[in-house]
Every structure is written in structure tokens, then in C-alpha cells.
Amino acid sequence: MAELNSLADLGAVAASTQAAAPVHVQKLDAKGRAYATGKRKDAVARVWIKPGSGKIVVNDKEYGQYFARPVLQMILQQPIVAANRAGQYDVIATVAGGGLSGQAGAVRHGISKALTYFEPALRGVLKKGGFLTRDSRVVERKKYGKAKARRSFQFSKR
Template sequence: MAETINSLEDLGNASVATAANDAPVHVQKLDNEGRAYATGKRKNAIARVWIKPGNGKITVNGKDYDAFFARPVLQMILQQPIVAASRNGQYDVIATVSGGGLSGQAGAVRHGISKALTYFEPELRSVLKAGGFLTRDSRVVERKKYGRAKARRSFQFSKR
């Protein structure tokens, strides 16, 4: 159905009509076992996260999350997307994480949980996006450059 557009007014009306019809439809993405899978990244850490309906148990690399992440700050980081979506105790989370340190790993699992929640419940996307949980934190350690002592530090200057 091709419409002829004769003026700018017709063009404006046509674009408004197509925008209403082309609204993004978010579809649930689940595997054969009814789980949502996502990959989260932060610094050098990569987390593979599966979410399924359950009683709120979070397992990281085969351990309970409070045993794996001993510091309360890291435990809070893991809980942030679930609390923001007000889904406490509704999903079981299974994560495997590798690379980086504990802080990077906690951030990677948080990113993975957020993405997996949007795959399981697409209507949560706006809440998690507003909280900044879906954005991958791209900050990584700056590399050492040739002719420098470290990434930015120069060698000591000698006048004589």
C-alpha cells in the first residue's frame, strides 16, 4: 500500500501514522527450561546469568552469593536491579563469573541480572533503564604506553 505524498503536511501525517504502527514490541526470550539467559560485563569480568521463577536464591559459581561476595557493598550491588524492579524473592538467579576482581565481578553479575530480567519480563525494561542497570560500564584500566613508566606517569626527568 504505497501512499502518494504531495506536500510537507502529508509527509508529517504519514510519519505520525507509521510511528504509531511501528511501536516496538518486546518479546519474552526464554530457553527450553523456561529460564532467561544474559551475559553481563564489567571491567575484565564476564558473567553468564540465568533467571527462573523461584524463591529468591542467588547462586554465584556454585556458592551462595553472600559466601562468594563477602562484603555487604558487593551483596547490595547484586540486589539493586531486583529491588528496583520490586521482584524480591520471586526469581532464582544462577550465575557463573570469571575474570577481573570481586568488584568487577559483582558489577558484571548485576549487569547480567538486569538484562535477564528484561528478557523474562520485557515491561521491566523502562524501570531498569531509568536506574542505569542496562548500560554496560565501559570504564576499563588504561593501558601502559611506550616511553612511559605507567599509563600516564613519565620517567623521572634529569636535567644533568
């Protein structure tokens, strides 16, 4: 170990031993697509992204047809709009499990991860928006002796 005579020496040693920041590289498959898995509640989405005209297909249907509610369509668009990449990528997703709300969240998570694999520079923007974090909230299990997860049966005095 190097000998330390002053605080300046300590700073130089600390700088030389500090690990470099992780370098994120582009991850593409043989067809030039980025693949990611998104999850929310009980829904799991497999998402592929490739350069294109901005078409989003979910389970072989146009996303507007699969997710009829405007709120769910907006959820799907959030990472693309935040990254300022509207109309630049085609998205193909297959999603299973859960309900429509959970599926929309899973596809959003998958799109966000796939965007970072395709363009690692977008990671900061998507992370700041909270799109790369898997929402781990799930339905609490029902306990025995309870009507639901926490609700007790109605008390009867007589």
C-alpha cells in the first residue's frame, strides 16, 4: 500500500482504487431487436423493440384494440414519450396473467427495459421517471379465521 503523507495523497489513493461506473452496452438479438421482460402484479409481458414507424402490437392486436381504456393506452406510451422516441420504434408484446391494469403496467415495464437495452443512453431518463422499477405490490393472501386478508367476520353480541 502507498504511504500517505497528506490528505492530498489520500484523495489520490481513493480515486485510483474506486471502481468505475458500470458501462451499459447495447443488447440485441440476431434480428436486431431488443428483448425484455416486464412484470406487474400477476402479469408477465415479453416485449421486443425494433426501429420502425411506432406501431405497438399486444398479443397480435393493435394496442388500442387490446387496451380499450384511454388510461391504459397512456400507460403504455409513457416510457416512449418520456424518452422522446414517439414513432421511432415498433413494439411487439405478448402478455399473460393478471388483469388489464396489471398487463398494461407489465408492458410498460418491458418497453422501458427494452428501450434501455436498445439505447443505453436513455437509462437515466427512464430511471428518473420510475419506469425501470418493477412495481412489487401484489394482492395480500387471505388468512384463515378472516373474511378476507385482514377483514374480520362481523361481530354479533347476541
